[in-house]
Amino acid sequence: MAVDEQSLEATQARPGRGRHYKWIALSNTTLGILMVTINQSILLISLPDLFRGIKLNPLVPSNTSYFLWVFMGFTLVTAVLVVSLGRVGDIYGRVKMYNLGFAVFTLFSIMLSVTWLTGPAGALWIIIMRVLQGVGGAFLFANSTAILTDAFPVAERGKAMGINGIAGVSGSFLGLLLGGVLAPIEWRLVFLVSVPFGLFGTVWAYLMLKDNGVRIHARIDWLGNTLFAAGLIAMLTGIVYSLLPYGGHPDGWTNPWVLAGVFGGIAILALFAWVETKVAAPMFRLGLFRIRAFAFGNIAALLGALGRGGIQFMLIIWLQGIWLPQHGYSFSQTPLWAGISMLPLSAGFLIVGPLAGLLSDRHGARLFATTGLAVSCAAFLLLELLPINFAYIWFALLIFLFAVGMGLFFAPNQAGVMNSLPPDQRGAGAGMLNTFQNSATVLSMGLFFTIVTLGLAARLPAALYKGLVSSGVPGPAAHAVASEPPIGSLFSAFLGLNPIKELLGPTGVLQKLPASQVAYLTSRSFFPRLIEEPFASGLHLAFTFAAIATIIAIIASAVRGKRYVHAEPVSAEAPVDVIIGEMVTYPVDAELADEPEALGEGR
Secondary structure, eight states: OOOHHHHHHHHHHHHHTTTTTTHHHHHHHHHHHHHHHHHHHHHHHHHHHHHHHOOOTTGGGGGGGHHHHHHHHHHHHHHHHHHHHHHHHHHHHHHHHHHHHHHHHHHHHHHTTTTOOOHHHHHHHHHHHHHHHHHHHHHHHHHHHHHHHSOOGGGGGGHHHHHHHHHHHHHHHHHHHHHHHHHHTTTTHHTTTTTHHHHHHHHHHHHHHOOSSOOOOOOOHHHHHHHHHHHHHHHHHHHHHHTBBBBBBSSSTTTTHHHHHHHHHHHHHHHHHHHHHTTSSSSSSSGGGSSSHHHHHHHHHHHHHHHHHHHHHHHHHIIIIIIHHHHHOOGGHHHHHHHHHHHHHHHHHHHHHHHHHHHHHHHOOHHHHHHHHHHHHHHHHHTTTSSOOHHHHHHHHHHHHHHHHHHHHHHHHHHHHHHTTTTTGHHHHHHHHHHHHHHHHHHHHHHHHHHHHHHHHHHHHHHHHHHHHTTTHHHHHHHHHTSOOHHHHHHHHTTTTTHHHHHHHHGGGGTSSHHHHHHHTTTTTTTHHHHHHHHHHHHHHHHHHHHHHHHHHHHHHHHHHEEEOOOOOBBBOOOOOEEETTEEEEOSSEEEEEEEHHHHHOO
């Protein structure tokens, strides 16, 4: 069946891929991802200085929601918007939307750096600016992968994804270091540091990037976009608030608003899926999930993120709340040194990621992605054997092993998913992949916090009460402190604050005790010794959950099928081989999956 003349004319007019253009696209998108990931991780270290700067105690119960939204608002908004903004890129041009993302991100980085308000008003300003900055980040995330897929030939996309992935991992580590250096000098610098890169990237992208992808003009699916955003916002907001205690429980899963948000959000997303099958120009073509490589690649990405998202956060709390204080670091030093201690996590990915992407270009995604998930699963199980007060060399080796697994998985899986997409759906498809990963990260943090806090709630109060009383704290004060929700202790350790000072300070007990007792109670080792055993039980459950999620991801990755590359449209550089439906195939070095209908229609 021949293509219609209008479609053929549109595809033949598509700009070619220049020999050097692909490297321009890779370097610019790498800069964009590097800038966004630095901005995400820099707050992990900078939050204590930020809250001191705006004169707000984030551990006061009435202020905890500010802490959560400053910390997680950016991730939530990117998870919600990447599919919609990816589809907008498919319609109006991915490079245009990517350029807009650079500009928006830079503008709100400037607005964050000029924060002048204090107290709750200051926190609210930062949250709003972070959310709007996240809109820029969503434009970048949604379109960068599609731009790379458009720019690179099939045989080099894995390599490009691997190099681009290095930016994400490097940015996460550089953000920790920059936060540790800049925040003590002036907390506003942690936002201002993105501005020069943003200005340069905006101008460079405007001058050098070309929209060489297939663009199909269509109406925006306003109903689908609204339902998707509403459902995902409700569900992820419910998960965020599940971290807060409610009604005497250590977490918020008994809060009616949390349950309404989570289950109401799921219901709205189900309605979205039904609507997308009825509208003429859907926001996301659900038929794409009939492509086995796309469907199972996304499932593997979601479950992989579900396993690793919360675990990485738990490792940081393990280091900051227990291990580093017991090895001579003050609580105020632990955020920076936790980042340094996690360096093997970055090193493993940096070494393996690009190589895995390069090899997957030749041999397909299934072998490398599945093996990578298996290696990560083995790392989770071995971490369960590690004592809480471990020898660092074993911790370093295990998180390096975990990173090697993720490095084997990330680029091959990303390239496999993107290769399977019709060229006119790459923005929306990349957005769906990012949505699965970001949403799973938020869900993972909620689940892992729930697992660990339930373990702490069962054992920490008795241990804390006994330890405080034996150290001279009056019984009523010790009972009041031991009855506090354990999430406060985790948050204080994460913020680099001494949990005992935060718990006993408001009671006035420390002012009445001899200086020697106060020094003992607030020493680096007192609280870590009390929390060590209760934390271990919850952490082992978290590792088990991560391993189970990863095992399911292994199965999904293994059944993705052989190497599959969707048919490309006609271009001046590609010889026409066979015309099928509205798509044209040309010779590629690939085995196609057993889905001939997907070749023609992308379903």
